[in-house]
Amino acid sequence: MTAFKLRATCAALACTFVLVLSAQAMAGHHEQGPAKQAIVLAAFGTSYPEALDSILNIKAKVEKAYPDTPVRLAFTSNIVRKIWQERQNDAQWQKANPDIPAEVLHVKHPLATIADLQNDGYRNVTVQSLHVFAGEEFHDLITLVGGLRSIRTLKPRHAPFTRLALGRPALGMPGEAHPYTEDIAAGAKALKADVDQAKKMDAALVYMGHGNDFFSTGIYSEMQHAMQETYGYPVFIGCVEGYPDFDAMLAALKASGKKKVLLKPFMIVAGDHASNDMAGDEDDAWKVMLTKAGFKVTTELRGLGSLDAWADLYVNHLKELQAR
Known part of the structure; x- marks a missing residue:
C-alpha cells in the first residue's frame, strides 16, 4: 500500500473513531438514577481450547479493575464463532473438554452481546477491543458501534443507550484522541x-x-x-x-x-x-x-x-x- 493510501485509510478510521467516541449519547436526566453499566471485550477469538487462557487472562484483569461491573466476552471472527456453535450440540466434545467456560462455548458476536446486555437493562456499555491494532476486524467494530450509536428515538428516554463507547486496540489507532505512537511505545515496553x-x-x-x-x-x-x-x-x-x-x-x-x-x-x-x-x-x-x-x-x-x-x-x- 502506498503512503498516500495508508494516510487516506488512517484518516477515514480517525474520522469514524471521532464519530463513535466524541459526542456523548443522550444523558440520563430523562431517567431516574444512572444507567446500568457493562463492559464487552471484543476479541477475534480462537477455536483452540489451549489458547483460551490468553483471552481469559485479559478478562480476569478487567474484572479485577471493575469488580462491580459485568464483563462479557464476544468474538468478532465468524469462522471461530461457527466452530463454537457446532460444539454447543456436541456432547462428546464437551465431555472431552470439561473445562471450557460456558461463556466461551456460547460466545456471540459483539452485536448480539451488546443487544443481550441492552435487553437486560444495561444502557451504558463500553466495548473494549482486544485486537492488536486497528485493522480489518477493528474497522468493522467501529462501524458496528457507530451504527448502534446512530439510533435516534422519538423520545430520547426510549433510546437504547445512554452511552456506547469503543476502546482502542493495544497498539492504538489513527486520530488525535490519543497518539498511536505512545501506544506502540507502551507495547514495546510490555514485551x-x-x-x-x-x-x-x-x-x-x-x-x-x-x-x-x-x-x-x-x-x-x-x-x-x-x-x-x-x-x-x-x-x-x-x-x-x-x-x-x-x-x-x-x-x-x-x-x-x-x-x-x-x-x-x-x-x-x-x-x-x-x-x-x-x-x-x-x-x-x-x-x-x-x-x-x-x-x-x-x-x-x-x-x-x-x-x-x-x-x-x-x-x-x-x-x-x-x-x-
Whole structure:
C-alpha cells in the first residue's frame, strides 16, 4: 500500500473513531438514577481450547479493575464463532473438554452481546477491543458501534443507550484522541521479558503477526522499529498475510548476523496460525523455513494476552475511555 493510501485509510478510521467516541449519547436526566453499566471485550477469538487462557487472562484483569461491573466476552471472527456453535450440540466434545467456560462455548458476536446486555437493562456499555491494532476486524467494530450509536428515538428516554463507547486496540489507532505512537511505545515496553529471554539465548527475537492482504499492516514495521530502538537488539516482525511478509523479515534477520532465533506469535492467542503456520512441521511453516535457512530455531506457543504487561494495555485503554 502506498503512503498516500495508508494516510487516506488512517484518516477515514480517525474520522469514524471521532464519530463513535466524541459526542456523548443522550444523558440520563430523562431517567431516574444512572444507567446500568457493562463492559464487552471484543476479541477475534480462537477455536483452540489451549489458547483460551490468553483471552481469559485479559478478562480476569478487567474484572479485577471493575469488580462491580459485568464483563462479557464476544468474538468478532465468524469462522471461530461457527466452530463454537457446532460444539454447543456436541456432547462428546464437551465431555472431552470439561473445562471450557460456558461463556466461551456460547460466545456471540459483539452485536448480539451488546443487544443481550441492552435487553437486560444495561444502557451504558463500553466495548473494549482486544485486537492488536486497528485493522480489518477493528474497522468493522467501529462501524458496528457507530451504527448502534446512530439510533435516534422519538423520545430520547426510549433510546437504547445512554452511552456506547469503543476502546482502542493495544497498539492504538489513527486520530488525535490519543497518539498511536505512545501506544506502540507502551507495547514495546510490555514485551521486555521476551527481549531478555532472547538475549540470554543469544538469539534474534522474531514474531509472527497475522496481517492482512488488503488492509495496511505498516503498524508491524513501526512496532519492530520501536522494539529495536527501545532495546538496541535485533527484533523482527513478519506477517502471515500482507507486509512485511516472511521474505522481508528473513532478509532483515540474515543481515543481523544472528544464528539463533526465538520465534513467537505476535497475536493475542497462540491458536491455529501459531500452531501450524509458525511452529508446524509442514514445509511452509516458519520454523521449518528458518531452519532450512540455517538458523537454530526455538519456538514458544504463547499468546500476547497471557502476558500480564500486555493484558494491562487493554485495562489502561479501558480506564482512559471510562474517565471521559
